[in-house]
Amino acid sequence: MKKILGLVVSVMAVLLLAACSGTSGGAKKTYTYRDMVVGFIQTGSEGGWRAANTASFKETAGELGLLLKFYDAQNKLENQVAAFRNFIADKEVNVIVLAALETTGWDDVLKEAKDAGKIVVLEDRRIDASEDLYATYIGSDFAEEGRKSADEMCKLLEGSASKNVVELVGNVGSSAAKDRGQGFREKMGDCGIVITQTQTANWSATEGKAVMESWLKQSTDIQGVFAQNDEMGLGAILAIQEAGLKPGVDIKILSVDATAGAFKALVEGTLNVTVECNPLLAPQVYEAALKALNGETLPKWVPSQEGVFRSTDPNLAEVFAQRKY
Ligand code: AHR
Numbered sequence: 001m002k003k004i005l006g007l008v009v010s011v012m013a014v015l016l017l018a019a020c021s022g023t024s025g026g027a028k029k030t031y032t033y034r035d036m037v038v039g040f041i042q043t044g045s046e047g048g049w050r051a052a053n054t055a056s057f058k059e060t061a062g063e064l065g066l067l068l069k070f071y072d073a074q075n076k077l078e079n080q081v082a083a084f085r086n087f088i089a090d091k092e093v094n095v096i097v098l099a100a101l102e103t104t105g106w107d108d109v110l111k112e113a114k115d116a117g118k119i120v121v122l123e124d125r126r127i128d129a130s131e132d133l134y135a136t137y138i139g140s141d142f143a144e145e146g147r148k149s150a151d152e153m154c155k156l157l158e159g160s161a162s163k164n165v166v167e168l169v170g171n172v173g174s175s176a177a178k179d180r181g182q183g184f185r186e187k188m189g190d191c192g193i194v195i196t197q198t199q200t201a202n203w204s205a206t207e208g209k210a211v212m213e214s215w216l217k218q219s220t221d222i223q224g225v226f227a228q229n230d231e232m233g234l235g236a237i238l239a240i241q242e243a244g245l246k247p248g249v250d251i252k253i254l255s256v257d258a259t260a261g262a263f264k265a266l267v268e269g270t271l272n273v274t275v276e277c278n279p280l281l282a283p284q285v286y287e288a289a290l291k292a293l294n295g296e297t298l299p300k301w302v303p304s305q306e307g308v309f310r311s312t313d314p315n316l317a318e319v320f321a322q323r324k325y
Pocket of ligand 1: 046047049050124125176203228229230256257277
């Protein structure tokens, strides 16, 4: 009798241990979306691209039935770092998703997250950190967007005697700004483009307009604008119009993102080209996080597929009607 009792106690202890460690009868716990609690650290709400990105995360969370804890860092790096630590301390959160404002400064919190057993997925922006500190990065090839932008600007300026291009830069520390700028420079020499002015306008239409106004006061010998996002491009268009020039004709304009505002300008002919940057990343991010929770090893970067749209495209209105953002 004593022996049987001992056996029962041992079996119960094993079962209890298995339950606590997430395994039962030797089988590992399989996570579903309903077990996922995601702490999402957004950059801020700087424009149409970001609004579409945020909506993608909120809507998809509802569809999949996972719990999303959303944090808007208002474009302040210190807010992002503090939010990261809060999500590490939050016992409910098992996944942290980061859209990093800057490429550097993440090593400490990433190590803390790893020690706390949290899955970290980078979305939209890459960072400079050791790859073993995060599960995967899902986002655009910003350098390729820059290269495509230079190729398109070359086509727009074909036959032009001068190829003076001004560059409106996003937040200087971000991967989007750094890599787009680098990609553009890699290819601009192919057709003799010269960057005559370059300055940040922080992804903002208002700042883009102000910077363009000041450049036009110094010189109108400008043949092209490379705006690293649509908002800054739309701001530049206004400044060019106010200076009595025709945007899209007197000065060619190219921007990045392909938001609804840019499509409207393409249709009107004030914007020549927008290079797509896909903000609808949530389905891929959540799927990757779930795989990581279930112990899968993921590729360290999953780049998005993206296109280019031109004011001369014959089916522009149809494409516009089908777009989500
Ligand atoms: O990281 C993507 C960039 O961030 C978008 O191009 C810009 O509009 C946004 O703010």
